[in-house]
Amino acid sequence: MDKIENSKNYILTPGPTPIPPEVAVKASLPIIHHRSREFVTIYKDVTEGLSYIFQTKREVYILTASGTGAMETAVVNLLSPEDEIIVASCGKFGDRWIKIAKKYGIKVISVSVEWGKVIKPDDIKKSLKLNPNVKAVYTTFVETSTGVANDIKAIGEIVSKTDTILVVDAISGLVGQEFRTDEWKIDVVIASSQKGFMIAPGLAFITLSDKAWKFVETSKIPKFYFDLKKYRKFYMMKETPFTAPVSLIITLQESIKLIKKRGLEKMWDNYKFLARVSRCAMKALGLSIFSEVPCEVVTAALVPLKIGDKIIKILKERYGISIAGGQEHLKGKIIRLAHMGYIDITDLLLGFACLEVALIELGVRIEKGQSIIAIEKELMTECNNY
Numbered sequence: 001m002d003k004i005e006n007s008k009n010y011i012l013t014p015g016p017t018p019i020p021p022e023v024a025v026k027a028s029l030p031i032i033h034h035r036s037r038e039f040v041t042i043y044k045d046v047t048e049g050l051s052y053i054f055q056t057k058r059e060v061y062i063l064t065a066s067g068t069g070a071m072e073t074a075v076v077n078l079l080s081p082e083d084e085i086i087v088a089s090c091g092k093f094g095d096r097w098i099k100i101a102k103k104y105g106i107k108v109i110s111v112s113v114e115w116g117k118v119i120k121p122d123d124i125k126k127s128l129k130l131n132p133n134v135k136a137v138y139t140t141f142v143e144t145s146t147g148v149a150n151d152i153k154a155i156g157e158i159v160s161k162t163d164t165i166l167v168v169d170a171i172s173g174l175v176g177q178e179f180r181t182d183e184w185k186i187d188v189v190i191a192s193s194q195k196g197f198m199i200a201p202g203l204a205f206i207t208l209s210d211k212a213w214k215f216v217e218t219s220k221i222p223k224f225y226f227d228l229k230k231y232r233k234f235y236m237m238k239e240t241p242f243t244a245p246v247s248l249i250i251t252l253q254e255s256i257k258l259i260k261k262r263g264l265e266k267m268w269d270n271y272k273f274l275a276r277v278s279r280c281a282m283k284a285l286g287l288s289i290f291s292e293v294p295c296e297v298v299t300a301a302l303v304p305l306k307i308g309d310k311i312i313k314i315l316k317e318r319y320g321i322s323i324a325g326g327q328e329h330l331k332g333k334i335i336r337l338a339h340m341g342y343i344d345i346t347d348l349l350l351g352f353a354c355l356e357v358a359l360i361e362l363g364v365r366i367e368k369g370q371s372i373i374a375i376e377k378e379l380m381t382e383c384n385n386y
């Protein structure tokens with residue numbers, strides 16, 4: 001076994017995801033100036049594409065930041081110190097809303113559930129009734145740390161009937177699974193580049209409803225770089241307030257072109273299929289799915305005897321395959337295999353074949369070949385018991 005040496009990298013992590021070659025090559029084009037006419041044309045095309053992907057008629061602003069930068073933007077622009085908010089969290093990234101809000105002196109009412117469980121929209125409804133001063137509800141669409149997808153449509157229905165706004169972290173779910181900003185009545189949506197968008201990390205996105213803009217007008221938290229009023233002003237000229245990450249935006253233009261060509265709905269269907277395949281394959285290995293309501297972009301499965309970290313090490317060091325493990329108290333207890341972005345069925349076949357070998361090496365009793373048989377069955381549309 002030690003003789004096997006792999007020099008290729010296979011990324012099956014829930015961000016960053018692999019980048020299509022036609023997108024990757026765009027990063028090496030000679031730089032153009034961010035205040036030039038050429039760039040304005042590209043920026044216009046990209047922002048229109050973003051509105052399509054967010055399924056909104058509104059403007060979508062591009063920030064030079066990772067996803068957390070957009071989360072912080074959604075806190076500092078909408079609130080004032082001492083404001084009360086509800087955070088509905090079901091994992092590490094939901095909890096991040098709490099951490100950011102507390103840094104800015106916001107009072108947080110937590111409507112959180114155990115990691116692995118799904119947020120109950122009714123809990124939010126009850127909490128809003130009990131706490132009439134709440135300004136906003138912050139939550140997460142796909143909770144990447146647990147593989148759970150929350151019912152944002154139902155939450156949007158509840159919050160839209162109040163004076164409160166709904167802020168959703170769609171960083172992991174956007175592009176990968178059905179998400180409709182306007183139709184689902186979501187006031188603020190954030191996302192970032194390194195997941196469904198299939199480009200490198202470094203860009204974050206945010207869109208706001210008219211109702212949310214009224215909150216921006218009264219917000220008293222100090223901000224400079226992430227001041228959304230600046231982004232709105234420059235958006236009119238199809239520019240960014242500060243030096244734009246030109247090369248990243250050019251790659252984004254190419255990835256949006258691919259998404260549009262394929263069609264968002266078709267992409268959602270494809271990831272739904274990959275998610276079903278992954279769940280079947282995990283179950284065929286005797287591993288149970290960790291998530292109460294599994295999402296369509298990453299599959300989280302429980303592994304025996306806290307061997308999660310060892311599986312990850314073997315896959316990476318021997319086969320060049322990166323998958324993710326559990327975070328915080330789930331470390332070693334779960335593995336997470338992604339099917340977002342440029343990951344396809346062939347990647348999954350490869351991932352599961354090597355996962356089987358790693359499990360056997362670690363002494364887990366599995367029936368050899370079962371995950372591959374399960375995938376083949378799904379491919380032949382015979383297995384529907386997920």
Ligand SMILES: Cc1ncc(COP(=O)(O)O)c(C=O)c1O
Nearest residue numbers: 066067068093142144169171172
């Ligand atoms: C749902 C979710 N929210 C927030 C983040 C944080 O994003 P970043 O690491 O890009 O700052 C992540 C990253 O994985 C995520 O999956």
